[in-house]
Structures are given as structure tokens and as C-alpha cells.
Amino acid sequence: MRPDIIQILELVRDLLRDEYTEEDFERRRYDTLMMANALSIAARVVADDTVPVVEELGGTQENFIRPDEEEFNPRDSGLWMLNDAALRTLARAIRAGEYDPKTSRHDAALALLKDYAQRAIEIHNPAYFKKETT
Amino acid sequence: MESFCPRLEAYLRHVSHARSVSISSAERLTAGAIQENWLIAVSFDGGPMGGKHELVLRRDAITSIGNSRSRAEEFALITLAHQSGIKVPKPLYLCTDIDVLGRSFFLMQKIVGSADGRVITREDRTRSDRRNLLTQMGRELALIHRVKPSLSVLSFLGKKTHQPAKSAILRYRNALDALPQAAPILEWGLRWGERHLPKPANPTLCHRDFRIGNLMIKDNHLTGVLDWEFADWGDPMEDVGWFCAKCWRFGLSDRDAGGLGKREDFYAGYSAAGGTPIDTDSVWFWEVMAHIRWAIIAREQGERFATQGERSLEPALTAYIAPQLEWEMMQMTEQTRP
Numbered sequence: 001m002r003p004d005i006i007q008i009l010e011l012v013r014d015l016l017r018d019e020y021t022e023e024d025f026e027r028r029r030y031d032t033l034m035m036a037n038a039l040s041i042a043a044r045v046v047a048d049d050t051v052p053v054v055e056e057l058g059g060t061q062e063n064f065i066r067p068d069e070e071e072f073n074p075r076d077s078g079l080w081m082l083n084d085a086a087l088r089t090l091a092r093a094i095r096a097g098e099y100d101p102k103t104s105r106h107d108a109a110l111a112l113l114k115d116y117a118q119r120a121i122e123i124h125n126p127a128y129f130k131k132e133t134t
Numbered sequence: 135m136e137s138f139c140p141r142l143e144a145y146l147r148h149v150s151h152a153r154s155v156s157i158s159s160a161e162r163l164t165a166g167a168i169q170e171n172w173l174i175a176v177s178f179d180g181g182p183m184g185g186k187h188e189l190v191l192r193r194d195a196i197t198s199i200g201n202s203r204s205r206a207e208e209f210a211l212i213t214l215a216h217q218s219g220i221k222v223p224k225p226l227y228l229c230t231d232i233d234v235l236g237r238s239f240f241l242m243q244k245i246v247g248s249a250d251g252r253v254i255t256r257e258d259r260t261r262s263d264r265r266n267l268l269t270q271m272g273r274e275l276a277l278i279h280r281v282k283p284s285l286s287v288l289s290f291l292g293k294k295t296h297q298p299a300k301s302a303i304l305r306y307r308n309a310l311d312a313l314p315q316a317a318p319i320l321e322w323g324l325r326w327g328e329r330h331l332p333k334p335a336n337p338t339l340c341h342r343d344f345r346i347g348n349l350m351i352k353d354n355h356l357t358g359v360l361d362w363e364f365a366d367w368g369d370p371m372e373d374v375g376w377f378c379a380k381c382w383r384f385g386l387s388d389r390d391a392g393g394l395g396k397r398e399d400f401y402a403g404y405s406a407a408g409g410t411p412i413d414t415d416s417v418w419f420w421e422v423m424a425h426i427r428w429a430i431i432a433r434e435q436g437e438r439f440a441t442q443g444e445r446s447l448e449p450a451l452t453a454y455i456a457p458q459l460e461w462e463m464m465q466m467t468e469q470t471r472p
Contacts, residue, residue, distance in 0.1 A: 011447060084315060
């Protein structure tokens with residue numbers, strides 16, 4: 001995810017260290033809420049232990065998503081996070097129509113993408129799904 | 135007092151022909167995620183502006199995103215809108231000399247009201263109040279779409295096309311190509327768009343960010359249309375779809391007109407004021423595209439922080455809403471239009 005959450009945390013640290021006095025917190029409520037949000041995202045990113053595994057598997061992912069591959073289930077494999085090269089390959093193929101409806105890999109690609117988006121929301125804004133169901 | 139105030143006072147004295155100008159406060163407004171907006175309280179001694187005024191200064195941010203217009207272009211658009219009787223802040227002065235405040239800016243009269251979408255959508259209103267407000271909004275959008283500017287006035291706008299949907303897909307793909315990280319989910323949506331193109335449309339002046347959040351509301355009245363930085367020729371249904379898209383309902387999904395009420399009320403105001411006949415298939419297409427466009431903007435906002443030196447939390451965290459926009463877009467492309 002760009003920008004890297006660590007970059008954002010560095011800014012939060014700088015703001016707290018250099019620009020905030022005690023009375024600022026109420027006056028700058030909006031900024032304060034954003035900093036709290038950044039810290040919450042960071043906590044969930046740090047707690048998510050699947051990312052390093054995915055990075056190690058990165059080299060295999062391009063093969064994994066090629067149209068001529070057999071069925072796959074990203075959840076079963078634990079391969080929810082695609083690396084940059086795999087994202088580019090998949091994006092190019094989608095633009096070229098290789099995953100259009102009625103192609104053999106359409107349903108699998110759709111499942112992968114939905115899974116990918118869902119997983120990202122679970123880390124970056126899990127309250128989103130709760131709001132949707134209430 | 136902000137360090138730029140003495141230079142702004144000197145500039146205002148010059149352009150307003152006042153004997154003296156005094157700024158008593160300058161407050162950065164949180165609204166405006168891309169450009170900088172400041173509320174300036176200023177007194178003019180003499181000249182046509184003589185007296186006390188509250189002005190809004192809109193200045194280029196340090197960085198920007200693709201397809202965002204310059205301040206000079208936005209000033210021209212607001213001026214045209216003002217002359218056309220559309221509710222906009224009265225434009226006053228444009229300054230493109232970066233020696234004055236370091237970046238281009240313009241000043242306009244402050245208009246009363248609030249544009250805070252989260253507050254506006256949750257304020258206590260009767261059904262009738264909401265209907266009335268949506269009717270006003272629909273009417274104002276129709277007025278924008280009825281503006282027929284001469285090409286010389288807005289020569290900076292893009293080329294007119296009868297296939298604005300195709301143009302949008304091309305533009306969004308170019309925007310994605312310019313970003314460092316590929317976005318297969320958004321590519322999925324754009325490919326869906328290619329297969330579901332709406333009918334050709336007459337090129338129309340579109341605001342392209344007409345939504346709750348950019349509309350000033352005072353009590354139950356629309357007082358102004360803000361943020362013209364994305365205006366261009368386009369399909370009028372794009373503005374309708376952008377207004378109604380789920381991503382601009384501020385969490386109140388069942389109110390499909392901006393989180394405020396029913397889209398039928400918005401459509402009624404739009405149609406009564408001479409807007410283009412509503413094409414529901416086209417509106418649906420543009421609602422899907424709204425999620426894609428907003429997700430691209432969110433990613434571009436992240437890049438302002440990650441690589442362009444914008445040291446602000448707002449653009450950085452905006453990038454993190456892209457997944458939920460992508461998720462919603464995926465849901466929409468799987469279902470038939472409601």
C-alpha cells in the first residue's frame with residue numbers, strides 16, 4: 001500500500017514533537033483524529049503476519065495468475081497480497097480482456113480481486129464492513 | 135498572524151485601490167483536500183471595497199494531482215459561472231505572480247453556510263426540507279449544464295467529444311499508468327466500462343465534482359457551488375452519477391442522492407430547470423466510474439505524500455480509502471442496474 005504506513009507515522013511523530021502544544025489538541029481536533037487513524041492502521045498492519053510470507057512467495061505469483069493455470073483459491077494458499085510484478089501482470093491482462101466474462105479464468109480472477117480488496121479493507125478500515133451491515 | 139499577511143495586505147491595497155488594507159485574521163480551512171483555502175478577515179480603507187470583508191483565499195498547494203486545473207483556469211470558470219447566474223462565491227482578484235505569496239492564488243467573497251458533508255447529511259431535517267434542498271441542487275446543476283460558453287472564454291478546456299465515456303476511460307488508464315503501483319481492480323472496472331459504454335452525449339460544461347461536500351448549505355438553502363478545479367466538457371450524466379454515487383453518501387447508503395434523500399427529488403429539480411433528460415443507464419455507468427475516479431484520486435493523493443513532498447496527513451491517509459472504493463465498484467459491476 002502506498003504511501004507506506006511508516007512514512008505516515010514519521011510525519012505523525014514530527015507533528016506531535018514539533019507542532020503541538022498541550023492546548024492544541026482540542027483546537028486541532030481534525031488533525032488529531034487523523035493521527036489517531038494513522039496509528040490504528042499501523043497497529044493492524046504490524047499485527048498482520050501474512051505479509052512477510054507473501055513477499056517470500058512473490059516470485060511465484062506471476063505464474064500463479066496466468067490465464068492457462070489451473071484453478072486456484074487465493075485464501076487457501078494464503079496468497080492474498082500480490083507483489084508489484086504480479087499486480088502489473090494482472091492489470092495488463094485485465095486491460096487486454098484476458099479475464100472478460102465467458103473466458104475460462106473470469107470467475108477465478110474475480111474471486112481473487114474481491115478477496116484482495118476485502119483483505120485490504122480489513123486492515124485499513126475494518127469498520128467499513130461493520131457500517132455496511134448495520 | 136500568518137507570515138504571508140503583510141504581503142497579502144500590500145497586494146490587496148494595490149489591486150483594490152484602497153488607501154490602506156488591514157488583515158485581522160487568517161485561518162486555514164480544513165475543507166479543500168487538494169488546494170489550500172484560507173478565511174481572511176480584512177478591512178479596506180477607501181476604494182470600491184471600502185469596509186470590512188470576509189474573503190476566501192484559494193492558493194495552489196505545494197503539489198497537485200492529474201486533471202486538476204490551475205488557479206487561473208478555475209478563476210475563469212468561477213467568473214463565467216457567476217456571470218451566468220450560478221450560485222458561486224463572487225470572484226475578486228486573481229494573482230499568478232508567485233512573488234506575492236509563493237504560489238498562484240485567487241480571492242473570492244466568503245459565502246454563508248457549511249459544506250461539511252458529514253454534518254449536512256446528518257442534520258435534523260424533515261422529509262420536505264430534504265426534498266426541497268435536493269430540488270435546489272438539481273436546479274443548480276441544470277443551470278451549470280445550460281451554460282454555453284464561447285470557446286474563446288474557456289479555450290483551456292479539453293477537446294469536445296461526443297464520446298466522453300470513452301475519453302474518461304482513456305484518461306483514467308493514463309492516470310493509472312502514471313502511478314507507480316498497478317491497480318488490477320480498477321483495471322477490472324475500466325474494462326467493465328468499455329463493455330457498458332453509455333450512449334454518446336452532447337458535450338456539456340460539467341462541474342465534475344458536484345456533490346455534497348462542495349455545496350454550501352445554510353439552513354435549508356443552497357448558497358453556493360464550490361471547487362471548480364475539475365470542470366471540463368463532458369457527459370451531463372457524469373455529474374448526475376457523481377452526485378448520486380454511493381461513495382458520496384457519507385455512510386447513508388439508503389439515501390441515494392448524496393446521503394440527503396431520494397434521487398427522484400434531485401432529478402425533479404434538475405429536469406424542471408431544463409437539464410438534459412435523465413438516462414438511468416448512463417447514470418449507473420457514471421456511478422461505477424465515480425468509484426473508479428475517486429479511487430484514482432485517492433491513490434494520486436497518496437503519491438503527493440509518498441513521492442512529491444506534500445507533508446500533510448490528509449492526502450497520505452486518503453490513499454487508504456481506495457480499497458473500499460474498489461470493493462464497492464466490484465460489487466456494482468457484478469449486479470445489474472437497480
